[in-house]
Amino acid sequence: MALIVQKYGGTSVGTPERIQAVAERVKRFRSQGDDVVVVVSAMSGVTDALIKLARSVHADPPVRELDVLLATGEQQTIALLAMALEKIGCAARSYTGQQVHILTDNAYGKARIVKIDETRIHEDLKKGHVVVVAGFQGVDDLGNITTLGRGGSDTTGVALAAALKADECQIYTDVDGVYTTDPRIEPQARRLDRITFEEMLELASLGSKVLQIRSVEFAGKYHVPLRVLSSFGEGPGTLITYEDNDMEAPLISGIAFNRDEAKLTIRGVPDKPGIAALILGEIGKANINVDMIVQNVAADDTTDFTFTVHRGEYKKALDVLKRVARELKAREVSGDDKIVKISIVGVGMRSHAGIASQMFKALADEGINIQMISTSEIKVSVVVEEKYLELGVRALHNTFGLEKTGQPAS
């Protein structure tokens, strides 16, 4: 008799048949005696179609009205899933974000959940109903409809699980869990039975697009056990949870990579306080997000400065940087959009020295030159030439023994 919140994404509810399959799965949990709250996204393609419709009326649709429009996508799914549940004898009630009062701030299109009134849901659960809630949407304190931004349904699921003190929040997707790395790159990649919130945050932000990062933060903050699993299979998925002191954590949990970055360097900048803020300030004003930043001091009182941006903004960033270079009388500006970032992530790093050098040696053994290095408490990232992506990931996967369950080689 557990209370479980299940979240199904757009692909999982993409057709009437898939909605029926979700209903069958929910029913199996009900039959075991579990209370189930289901959070759903819009059917796949619906949100994009609505955005297209909005743009046919207004090239830059007012955000308040766009949220009113987009919220209909999830509202349709909740009704259809409740119908499918009723059809197989599972009493169900659907609710929009407004109806269960998912209170958010009023940042239309990217609202944040402030509070959820769980009274009505508890009442329905007590009556034996499955409660189906629209993901991605809420309501501000004036009753305006808001949306949480792309992937916001994950956040709705976790926030509901936190408010309801659910035993588990299950995120159903089209993959069956979190892997040590992308199986398309490394066929030996292995599904992790469990991973910590911190590791998941690093993996998610580095490009393992399994879960929306805000939902992981939320789950970590409110201690909601989060499970990623497939809506098409029956496996146990991956449990994302706090570090378990009883068991020795593996050194490295996974290898992430990101092909969407480009690197820019400005050389021979006067090495004085405020110079980094000045350069990055100009980049920021151009609305370009910066990822990795590395600075080295040269011998002649000048400094070299390298950073990465999204590849789509490479040209724009290069133009800004050239202008800044002229103003600062910097020696040289260069860039490269044929790079890739590879990262190893693992909480085990905290208590084990030498992980970084083990990583660098593995890459060197394959003749891969490292262009940038950046480290955090549980992560080491390197930038290498794009053509070394597969080779680098496989070498690291093998070095840290990720294909094997249990303790890694070291």
Place this chain on the structure above:
Amino acid sequence: MALIVQKYGGTSVGTPERIQAVAERVKRFRSQGDDVVVVVSAMSGVTDALIKLARSVHADPPVRELDVLLATGEQQTIALLAMALEKIGCAARSYTGQQVHILTDNAYGKARIVKIDETRIHEDLKKGHVVVVAGFQGVDDLGNITTLGRGGSDTTGVALAAALKADECQIYTDVDGVYTTDPRIEPQARRLDRITFEEMLELASLGSKVLQIRSVEFAGKYHVPLRVLSSFGEGPGTLITYEDNDMEAPLISGIAFNRDEAKLTIRGVPDKPGIAALILGEIGKANINVDMIVQNVAADDTTDFTFTVHRGEYKKALDVLKRVARELKAREVSGDDKIVKISIVGVGMRSHAGIASQMFKALADEGINIQMISTSEIKVSVVVEEKYLELGVRALHNTFGLEKTGQPAS
């Protein structure tokens, strides 16, 4: 400076271009200094598509969830219209039925409006906003989403106009007003400048499908001046209002007809109390609606009983009637589904005698035999052979001078 409620149906907002045309029209009223509240239906085809989607999940969708699903249709239109208004510099705010608290009973799929909280709308109007409200939907006292049934957007418009004490409720459709009769039958048919609520009720129920009958009742009850006009043209339309004592009402305002009826007769039934209730009771139990009812007493203590039903239920009604006839030992049952009902409607009848006989004479002059007659205070209906429909309507249109503005010939 008037307060106007405008309602646009599904065809009027059927494409992004048409939504933009509606926005332009609203803007013209705003530019004159009017306050405007707009009620919209779902884009044409959307509601049907949603019903189809529901049936693909559940052959007989639960009514509560069907309402949640269908309400998304109007919600999409309000957002799109508000965007179109903002685009042309007209500040606008969209609201669902739930957001402006259109309180209804909880009869899902056919809910009735109980109360509207107009505070928020007045506040927005004061700020100079156009308020766009979703038609067809409301919310019950537990916060469940309800819908008013097909054509319910007209009712939303009128109810809002009543709550806001609007100066006029304008219903935009694909016709440019109420006509003296169907122009496809009588090319001389003329648009009426004005008509009374009572006449409109009789015309609507008799088959002039311009306005939803509930909305006319509502407008009459709350003294809301109602105007029917075209969303594609610029004419003044037809004003539906209370009888104006200052001006002499025309004898006859319009001629309605209904081809969807069939006639059934049971002859030689014992003429005793309760017999009509017994016969019609059996028909009612079979869920068949009866329209006209005529009873004649014969000389031999038996009675003949004739009534009309919807043509689609003719066979079913005939079967019921035959069974009843056996039980009552009636002499004979007969029927005819090749009939048509023609009605003349006009409040002027109240104060003028001889209208009915003038009607009968006009039909007789054309050699049209009358099979049934039924009268009310402001209406005379006859049933004639189907083939006489056009001839009968034209003869009556001419007899009562409906092609001419002002007073009729008499």
